[in-house]
Amino acid sequence: MRLVGVLLVVGACYAPSPAPGAPCSDDTGCPSELRCLAGTCQRSATTTPDAPVGSHGDAMTDSPVGGPGDADGDGVPDATDNCPHAANADQGNEDGDALGDACDPCPISTDNTDGDGDGVGDACDPHPLAAGDRIVAFDGFHHGVPMGWQTIGTVDASGDDIVLEGVANNHTVLLAPVDATTNMTTFTSVTVMGTHGTFDATFAIGSPYDPQQDQGIFCSMYSPSAQNTANREVSIFDTLTGNVKGRRLFNWLNGTRYTMSFTRAMGTNYTCTAAGQTGNAPVTSMPAASKVGVYTYAATASVGYVLVVAGP
Ligand SMILES: [Ca+2]
Ligand SMILES: [Ca+2]
Ligand SMILES: [Ca+2]
Ligand SMILES: [Ca+2]
Incomplete structure (x- = not known):
């Protein structure tokens, strides 16, 4: 009881500065780096620098937010x-190359060669010789679950990864804030930390996937038994019909990092690559909803990134 009281008092005292977009009536209602413009706190090219030029303020505080020296107004000098x-x-x-995730033509490779000039680097480009691809979602999970991404089950930040906590006989999902399209490739990197229960276990990319019905087309690293590594495989699993296609027997291991990619071409031609194993198959089933994401069943998985590229 006493602890609850203390928490309530602390909560009542906590009054963060208004964020950009907060309503205001004059500049005193906004943080020092923002101005009150048209009734909301906004960044402004005329904002007064925090420290006069030539003072001991560092480069970040000397540079006016959104002004000369900070073209994109994000507070980091050009x-x-x-x-x-x-x-x-x-x-x-x-x-870790010279370009941040927000402007990197291939945020998962230091090779940013872009042969067809469509803004998607060859290493991320499903059609490296044909223009028209574009990155529609990317997150490296530097700060936990990104804004706008949907979770089912328990998904936690862990260092520079995100962890989908596995539950025996149940699934955990992280969905990107985009819908699956007829030509789309999803990339991820994953370490399966553990498999749980007495039945099967899997980690998969789902695209398209219907979170309401828990149905979709999956590029899977599958283990017939959560308790051992016998007869593990990489395969395409259509949960609407129960069909497994493009199967490659491969003894993937818990505790090892693998990269995966799942391509859907012309709506029905699927290619799944996981742990270096590739299977290809036609699948005509369509779930009722077309989300894109990563999925575990009875497996705890540490995910490094999810990248979604839409094709022409
Ligand atoms: Ca920037
Ligand atoms: Ca980069
Ligand atoms: Ca390209
Ligand atoms: Ca291309």
Whole structure:
């Protein structure tokens, strides 16, 4: 009882500064780096710098937010901004190259060669010789579950990964904020940390996937028994018909990082690559909803990134 009282008092005292977009009547109602414009706190090219030029303020505070030296207004000076023309205050950079996730043509590879010039680097481009591809969703999970992504079950931040907590005989899902289209490739990296229960276990990319009915087309790393690694496989699983296609027997291991990609072409031609094993098969089933995401059944999985590229 006493602890609850203390928490209530702390909660009542906590009054964060208004964020950009918060209503205001004058500048005093906004944080120092924002102005009250048209009734809301906004970044402004005329915002007064925090410290006068030539003072001991560092480069970040000397540079006016949104003004000269910070073209995208994200608070990081152009000189050190890993995406000077894309607002990315967190400077997230999954592959550690010179470009932040927000402007990297292939945020999962340091090779940013883009042969067809469509803005998607060859290593991320399902059609590296044909223009028209575009990155429609990417997250490296530097800060837990991203805004706008949907979860089913328990999904937690863990370092620079996100962990889908496995439950025996049940599923856990993380869905990107985009719908599956007829030509689409989804990439992920995953370490299956553990498999649970006495039945089967899997980690998969689902695209398209219907979260309401828990039905879809999956690119799976599948284990017939959660308790051992015998007869494990990489396969395409159509849960609407129960058909398994493009099967490749492969003894994938818990505790090892693998990359996966799942391509849907012309709506019905699927290619699943996981742990270096590739299967291809036609699948005509269509779930009622067309979401895209990563999925575990009776498996705890640490996921490094999810990248979704839509094709022409
Ligand atoms: Ca930026
Ligand atoms: Ca990068
Ligand atoms: Ca390209
Ligand atoms: Ca292309």
